[in-house]
Amino acid sequence: MSTGAGTTAFGASTMNPVAATAATSSKKASTMKQRIENLLATVFGAIFLLLSAVVTVETLSRKLFNISLQGADELGGYALAVGSTIAFSLALMGRNHIRVDVFHERFPKRMQAALNWLAIVSLALFGAFIAWIAFKVIGDTLQYGSTAQTPWATPLIWPQSVWYAGLVVFALVAVGYAVHATRLLLGGHLDRLNHEFQPKSAKDELKEELDDLAQRRAVETQGART
Amino acid sequence: MSVGIFGLAFLAMLGLMLAGMPIAVSMALVGVIGGISAYGVPFMDSIAPVVWGVQNENLLTSIPLFVLLGELLLRSGIADRMYIALSAWLGRMPGGLLHTNIGACALFAATSGSSVATAATVGTVALPSLQRRGYSMRASLGSLAAGGTLGILIPPSVNMIVYGSLTNTSIGKLFIAGIIPGLLLTSCFMLWIWISSVLSGTVKREDKVPLAERLRTLQFLVPPVVVFGIVMGSLYFGIATTTESAALGVVAALSFVAQSGKLNWELLRNCFVSTARVSGMILLIIVAAFILNLTVSLTGVAEAMTKWVAGLGLTATGFILALIVFYLILGMFMDVLSMQVATIPITFPIAVALGVDPVWFGIFIVLMCELGLITPPVGMNLFVVHGIRPDKGGLQDVIWGALPYALIMIGFTLLLLMVPGLATWLPGHM
Amino acid sequence: QDRLSFKAIGQPLATGLIQKNKEQPFFEQFAAKTGLPIDVDYKPIDTLGIKDTEQLRVMKAGLFDFVSLRVSQNSRDEPMLLGLDLVGASPDYATGAKVSKAWFDTVDQRLQQQFQVKLLAVWPFGPQILFCKKPISKLADIKGMKVRVYDQNLAKFIELVGGTPVPVAFADTHQSLSLGVVDCAVTGPSSANSAGWPEVTTHQLPLGFQMALNGYAITLKAWNRLKPDQQAKMSAAFDTLSKDIWAYSEELFQDALNCNAGKDPCTTGKKFKLTQVAVSPADLELVRGAVSKTSLPVWAEVCDKSNPGCSQKWTAAVGPVLGLK
Numbered sequence: 001m002s003t004g005a006g007t008t009a010f011g012a013s014t015m016n017p018v019a020a021t022a023a024t025s026s027k028k029a030s031t032m033k034q035r036i037e038n039l040l041a042t043v044f045g046a047i048f049l050l051l052s053a054v055v056t057v058e059t060l061s062r063k064l065f066n067i068s069l070q071g072a073d074e075l076g077g078y079a080l081a082v083g084s085t086i087a088f089s090l091a092l093m094g095r096n097h098i099r100v101d102v103f104h105e106r107f108p109k110r111m112q113a114a115l116n117w118l119a120i121v122s123l124a125l126f127g128a129f130i131a132w133i134a135f136k137v138i139g140d141t142l143q144y145g146s147t148a149q150t151p152w153a154t155p156l157i158w159p160q161s162v163w164y165a166g167l168v169v170f171a172l173v174a175v176g177y178a179v180h181a182t183r184l185l186l187g188g189h190l191d192r193l194n195h196e197f198q199p200k201s202a203k204d205e206l207k208e209e210l211d212d213l214a215q216r217r218a219v220e221t222q223g224a225r226t
Numbered sequence: 227m228s229v230g231i232f233g234l235a236f237l238a239m240l241g242l243m244l245a246g247m248p249i250a251v252s253m254a255l256v257g258v259i260g261g262i263s264a265y266g267v268p269f270m271d272s273i274a275p276v277v278w279g280v281q282n283e284n285l286l287t288s289i290p291l292f293v294l295l296g297e298l299l300l301r302s303g304i305a306d307r308m309y310i311a312l313s314a315w316l317g318r319m320p321g322g323l324l325h326t327n328i329g330a331c332a333l334f335a336a337t338s339g340s341s342v343a344t345a346a347t348v349g350t351v352a353l354p355s356l357q358r359r360g361y362s363m364r365a366s367l368g369s370l371a372a373g374g375t376l377g378i379l380i381p382p383s384v385n386m387i388v389y390g391s392l393t394n395t396s397i398g399k400l401f402i403a404g405i406i407p408g409l410l411l412t413s414c415f416m417l418w419i420w421i422s423s424v425l426s427g428t429v430k431r432e433d434k435v436p437l438a439e440r441l442r443t444l445q446f447l448v449p450p451v452v453v454f455g456i457v458m459g460s461l462y463f464g465i466a467t468t469t470e471s472a473a474l475g476v477v478a479a480l481s482f483v484a485q486s487g488k489l490n491w492e493l494l495r496n497c498f499v500s501t502a503r504v505s506g507m508i509l510l511i512i513v514a515a516f517i518l519n520l521t522v523s524l525t526g527v528a529e530a531m532t533k534w535v536a537g538l539g540l541t542a543t544g545f546i547l548a549l550i551v552f553y554l555i556l557g558m559f560m561d562v563l564s565m566q567v568a569t570i571p572i573t574f575p576i577a578v579a580l581g582v583d584p585v586w587f588g589i590f591i592v593l594m595c596e597l598g599l600i601t602p603p604v605g606m607n608l609f610v611v612h613g614i615r616p617d618k619g620g621l622q623d624v625i626w627g628a629l630p631y632a633l634i635m636i637g638f639t640l641l642l643l644m645v646p647g648l649a650t651w652l653p654g655h656m
Numbered sequence: 657q658d659r660l661s662f663k664a665i666g667q668p669l670a671t672g673l674i675q676k677n678k679e680q681p682f683f684e685q686f687a688a689k690t691g692l693p694i695d696v697d698y699k700p701i702d703t704l705g706i707k708d709t710e711q712l713r714v715m716k717a718g719l720f721d722f723v724s725l726r727v728s729q730n731s732r733d734e735p736m737l738l739g740l741d742l743v744g745a746s747p748d749y750a751t752g753a754k755v756s757k758a759w760f761d762t763v764d765q766r767l768q769q770q771f772q773v774k775l776l777a778v779w780p781f782g783p784q785i786l787f788c789k790k791p792i793s794k795l796a797d798i799k800g801m802k803v804r805v806y807d808q809n810l811a812k813f814i815e816l817v818g819g820t821p822v823p824v825a826f827a828d829t830h831q832s833l834s835l836g837v838v839d840c841a842v843t844g845p846s847s848a849n850s851a852g853w854p855e856v857t858t859h860q861l862p863l864g865f866q867m868a869l870n871g872y873a874i875t876l877k878a879w880n881r882l883k884p885d886q887q888a889k890m891s892a893a894f895d896t897l898s899k900d901i902w903a904y905s906e907e908l909f910q911d912a913l914n915c916n917a918g919k920d921p922c923t924t925g926k927k928f929k930l931t932q933v934a935v936s937p938a939d940l941e942l943v944r945g946a947v948s949k950t951s952l953p954v955w956a957e958v959c960d961k962s963n964p965g966c967s968q969k970w971t972a973a974v975g976p977v978l979g980l981k
C-alpha cells in the first residue's frame with residue numbers, strides 16, 4: 001500500500017535535506033513496490049478465480065451430465081502451491097506475517113530497532129533457506145522425470161518450477177527488505193526503521209481498507225435514502 | 227533428544243515469539259535447528275519434500291477460496307448489508323452485534339469444515355461493521371475467534387473426519403453427534419455476551435428498528451443466503467466436497483457482485499491483495515508448523531508426554547479431567563491438527579479401555595481442538611482474526627477477548643462430562 | 657557387540673490391522689524378532705507430516721533407514737514400481753504373488769541405483785474391490801455411474817468399463833458416497849469396513865482390480881553397515897514377515913467380506929448387510945483384459961520415458977506368468 005511509504009517520505013523530508021534525497025528514492029521504491037504488489041496480486045487472484053471457474057464447471061458437469069474432468073482436485077493442489085508462495089510475498093509486503101507485540105511496544109527505542117531488524121532478517125533467512133532447500137525438489141523431479149499419479153499424469157516439473165519461482169520471489173523480496181532495514185540500522189535511522197518494520201499497531205495510519213469502507217458506507221447511506 | 231533439551235527448545239521458541247520474532251520463523255527456526263542438531267544434514271534434505279507436500283495439499287486450497295469469498299461479499303457491500311439486516315433483528319439483545327457474530331459463525335460453520343475458514347470469513351465480513359459502530363475491539367475479536375471455532379464442532383468438520391479415520395469411529399455418527407453440542411455451545415456464547423454486557427453496566431445494544439424497516443432489510447439477506455445456500459447445499463446434497471463448495475461459493479459471490487454493478491478492477495485488486503495477505507500469513511505458519519512437527523514427532527516427546535499422563539492410574543472421569551489439562555497445555559503450543567494426529571493413537575485406546583464412548587470422546591477431542599485454536603501463544607484463530615482486524619492493534623486484544631470463551635469451553639466440556647447424552651443421544655437414534 | 661539404532665517410516669496409523677498387528681510389532685520388537693542387535697524407532701508416516709508420495713525422496717535424504725513403501729503413490733518418482741501391481745494383473749492372491757515375484761528383482765536394482773534403497777520384501781493390503789450404493793449384478797453395471805478412484809491406472813480402467821472415474825481422497829470418500837458425489841468406490845473390504853463405507857453403500861463386488869502392494873526397503877547406507885551374515889538374517893526376517901502378511905492379508909480379506917455382508921465368521925470388523933455380488937467369469941475376463949487394453953499401454957508410456965526398455969522388460973518377465981503374448 002502506498003500511503004505508508006508516502007507518509008514516511010514526507011516525514012523524512014521535513015527533518016533534514018539529506019533525508020530529502022532518501023525521500024525521492026523512497027518514493028521511487030514505493031511506486032516499484034506497488035507495481036510488484038499489483039502484479040503479484042493479479043496473478044494470485046487470477047489463479048484462484050480460474051480455479052473456481054474450473055471447479056464449478058467440473059462440479060456442474062459431473063452432477064448434470066455425469067462427465068468429470070478428473071483433475072480439479074489436482075489443479076487445486078497446484079493452485080495452492082503456486083498461490084501460497086505469492087501470498088507469502090504479499091503478506092510480507094503488507095507486514096502481515098504475524099508477530100507477538102505484547103511486550104514490543106514497551107521496549108526502549110534502540111531495542112525495538114534491534115528486534116525489528118532481527119525480525120525482518122530472520123524472515124529473509126527463512127525465505128532464502130526454503131528457496132535453497134526447495135531447489136533439491138526441482139533437481140530430484142528433473143532427475144526422476146516424476147509424473148503425477150493422476151488421470152492427467154502431469155509432469156511434476158511444470159507446477160513445481162512455478163512453485164519454485166514463487167519461493168524465489170518471496171526470498172528476494174524478503175532479502176530486499178532485510179537489506180533496506182540493515183542500511184537503516186547502520187545509518188542510524190532508528191525511527192524510520194521502527195516506523196517501517198514494527199509489528200502492525202494502532203499507531204499506524206488507517207489503510208485503504210478504511211477508505212474503501214467509508215466509500216461503501218456513503219453508498220449505503222445513499223441507498224438507504226432512496 | 228531428552229525431554230529436558232526439548233523443554234529448553236520450547237522455551238526458546240516461546241522466547242522468540244514473545245520477543246516479537248515472526249511466529250512462523252520462531253516455529254521453523256526451532257524445528258530446523260533442533261532437527262539438524264539431532265539428525266544432521268539428512269534432516270535438512272527431508273524438509274523440502276515436506277514443504278512441497280503441505281503446499282500441494284488440495285484440502286488447504288479451501289482456505290484462500292473461503293477468504294476470497296468473504297472478501298467479495300465484504301468489499302462489494304453485500305455482507306455489510308447482511309449485517310445491517312441481522313443487527314436489525316438481533317441487535318436489541320444486550321450485547322448487540324456480538325450476538326450476530328456468534329450467529330453468523332454458527333451459520334457459516336454449517337458450510338465449512340474448518341474453524342480457520344469460519345473465523346476468517348465471518349471476521350472479514352463483521353469486523354469493519356463492528357469497528358464502525360464503536361464496539362470494543364477486544365470483545366469483537368474474542369467473539370469472532372471463539373465463534374469461529376464452532377466451524378469444527380458443527381458439521382462438516384475436518385477434525386472429525388481425521389478423528390474418525392484414526393479411530394475407526396463412524397464419521398456420520400460424529401457429524402450427527404456434533405449438532406447438539408454445537409447449538410448448545412453457540413447458546414452458551416450468546417448467553418455470556420448477554421450476561422457480560424449487562425454486568426459491564428454500559429449495556430451495548432442497537433437502536434430499536436421499526437418492524438416495517440426490519441422487514442425491508444430482509445432483502446439484504448438474499449445474496450448472502452443464496453451464497454451460503456449454494457455452499458451448504460452443495461455440501462449437504464451431494465454436489466461437492468469442501469474445496470469444491472468453496473469454489474462454487476466464490477463464483478456465486480462474484481456473480482452477485484457483478485449484478486450489483488460494483489464489479490471493477492479496483493474492487494477485485496483489493497480483494498486479491500487482502501486474500502493473499504491473510505492466507506499467506508496462515509499458510510506460512512502451517513508450513514512452519516509442519517517443519518516443527520517433523521522434529522517433534524522424531525523426538526517422540528508428544529508420545530512420551532501422553533504416556534506419562536496415561537500412566538497415572540485414573541478413573542474414566544479422572545482421566546478425562548487430566549486430559550483437559552493436558553490438551554489445554556499442549557494446545558497452547560501445537561497446531562491442533564498435528565496435536566490430534568500425534569496424541570489420539572495413545573489417548574483413544576486408554577479412553578476406550580476405561581469405558582469412554584468413542585463418539586463422545588471424538589466430540590471431546592474436537593472441543594479440545596477448539597480450545598487450542600484460541601489459546602496463546604500458538605492459536606490459529608487468534609492469528610486469523612488478528613490478521614483481518616481493520617485497525618491494526620496488538621495481538622493482546624484478541625487474546626484477552628477470547629479468554630472468557632476459553633473458560634466457557636472448559637466449563638462446557640465439564641457439562642458434557644456430566645451429561646454425556648448431549649453428544650451420544652442423537653447419534654444413538656440414527 | 658555394537659547395537660545399531662535405525663529409524664523406520666511406517667504405514668499411516670489408520671491403515672488397518674496389518675499395520676497394527678504385523679508391521680508395528682515387528683519393528684518395535686525388531687531385535688527380538690530378528691535376532692539382530694538393532695533397535696528400530698518406528699514412526700507412522702502421518703504422525704511425521706510426510707506425504708506418502710514423498711517417501712522415496714525422504715529415504716534418499718537418509719534421515720530414515722527403513723520404509724514401508726507405498727507402491728502406487730511412489731510410482732510418481734519411480735514408475736517401475738507400478739509394474740508390481742498393474743490394474744487387472746492380479747485379480748487374486750495367488751496371481752498377485754507370482755506377478756510381484758517376477759518383477760521384484762528389476763525393481764530392486766532400479767531402486768538401488770536411483771534412490772540408494774534396497775527392496776527387502778513386497779506385501780499386499782489385498783484386493784481392491786468395488787462398493788456401490790446402487791444395485792449392480794455385474795461389473796459392467798457401473799456403466800454411467802461415478803466411481804471413486806485413487807490413481808490414473810484405475811481411472812482408465814473405469815473409463816474402459818464405461819463408468820465416470822472421480823478421484824477422491826480416501827478420507828473424503830465416506831462423505832462423497834453418502835452425499836452422492838460418487839455412486840461407487842474402490843478400496844479393500846477391510847479398509848471399507850473400518851471407514852464405515854457399508855453405512856453408505858449397498859453392494860460389494862469381490863473382484864480384485866489391484867492388490868494395493870507395499871514394500872519394505874532399507875537404505876544401502878544402513879544395509880552396508882551390516883555384516884554378510886547379518887544381511888542374510890535380515891533378508892530372511894523380512895521374507896518371513898512378508899509371507900506372514902500375505903497369509904494374514906488373505907484371512908482379513910475373507911473375514912472383512914463376511915463382515916460387510918453380515919455373514920460368519922466375522923472377527924475383525926463390524927457386521928453390515930451389504931449384498932455380495934457373485935463374480936462371474938465375464939467379470940474376471942473384463943478385469944484381466946485391462947492389462948493389455950489400458951493399464952500396460954498407459955504405464956508403458958510413462959515408464960519407458962523415464963527408463964527406456966522398461967515395458968519390454970516387464971513383458972519379458974511378467975508376461976509369461978499372465979500368459980500374455
Ligand code: NA
Pocket residue numbers: 334335336337338339340376377378379380381382383
Ligand atoms: Na463445520
Ligand code: NA
Pocket residue numbers: 557558559560597598599600601602603604605606
Ligand atoms: Na493454542
